Amino acid sequence: MLNNFIFIVLPYAALALIIFVTPYRYFSNRLTWSAYSTQFLERKTLFWGANPWHYGIIPVLAAHLLGVIFPGPMKAFLGNEFNLLVFESIGLALGLFAVFGCLILTLRRVNTPLLKRVTFASDWVLLYLLLAQSLTGVYVATFMRWGSQWYLHTAVPYLWSLLTFNPQIEYVTDFPLVFKLHAAGAFVIVALLPFTKLVHMLYLPFDFLKDPPILYRWRTK
Ligand code: HEM
Structure with a gap:
């Protein structure tokens, strides 16, 4: 029952949401199609969080x-063996x-009162997730050796079975919790992607290179 939920219901629900909600968001509210920059509110800790996070997670x-x-x-x-x-x-x-970067990004939001005002429930959920x-x-990679090898013989055929709409969850149901x-x-x-700022993953920001600099002004007197 739980296996069916995790390995069939969840992935197809995520797929449906990403296919149908993402274009809706793109065409209905283009202005939110980004990661809502907070660099002008706090930049030092951001550097130590965002860089390790992105340089770690993208290659992984x-x-x-x-x-x-x-x-x-x-x-x-x-x-x-050497490879x-x-x-x-x-x-x-x-x-x-990546873990280090994500931890810093989370602590940055927790410890900076100014940032809390612009951190919405969806941001917290996403960060903790x-x-x-x-x-x-990292736990799987450390304690269930050698993941990159057995992944190819278990998770990969399972993922392909999902993509061909013939889910064969036997490949993965015996794995530990x-x-x-x-x-x-x-x-x-993936299911939350179209509803959160993570949607920026789908946009490669090459156009920024052509953009004029953005001028920020405080609204106080
Ligand atoms: C949002 C999507 C995902 C993220 C952000 C993510 C993130 C990560 C990270 C950070 C690691 C540690 C890498 C390392 O230390 O070597 C990892 C390892 C691993 N992940 Fe994922 N993962 C995702 C999706 C998946 C999926 C869908 C599967 C399979 C169903 C999967 C299977 C594995 C396995 C088997 C390892 C261990 C690799 C090894 O031992 O080298 N991951 N993942």
Whole structure:
């Protein structure tokens, strides 16, 4: 029952929401299609949070995707012990870097009163979810060795079975709870993506390079 919910209901609900709500948000309210900058309110801690977070999580997510898109070549590559060790060590370092960044970003919001006013419920939910997601990821990588290898033989065929609308959850139902939490967390994050500032992930900000500088003015006398 719980397995069906985590591995069938959640991913398809997330897929439906991202397919139908995202275009609605794009066409109905383009102005909120960004990560609502707070850099002008606080910039020092932001630097130590946003940089490690993005430089850590983007390659880790790219590695997740690489496994899904090229399972064959990845199996061959990680079949070599040296490659596996290097790949996993770099992955773990990047995962820890992301956890560090996300922790700093969360503490920044908690400890800066000015920021609390512009932090909405959806921001808190997202921050805590991303933190939990990175922590469960690092836990799996550390205590369920060698994840990058078994992922290709279990989670990847399961994800493909979802994409071909023939869910085969037997690939993943015997995993420990922490893996299930990690998968469920991913689907919840994807489901929330079109409703939160995380939607900025879908927009590569190359146009910013052409934009004129933005002038901020205080509204006080
Ligand atoms: C929002 C989506 C996701 C995020 C942000 C995320 C984040 C992470 C992070 C930060 C790590 C630690 C990387 C490391 O230390 O090596 C990790 C590892 C892992 N994740 Fe995810 N993940 C996501 C989705 C998923 C999904 C959908 C699955 C499979 C169903 C999955 C399976 C794994 C596995 C097996 C590992 C361990 C890899 C290893 O041992 O090297 N993740 N994830």
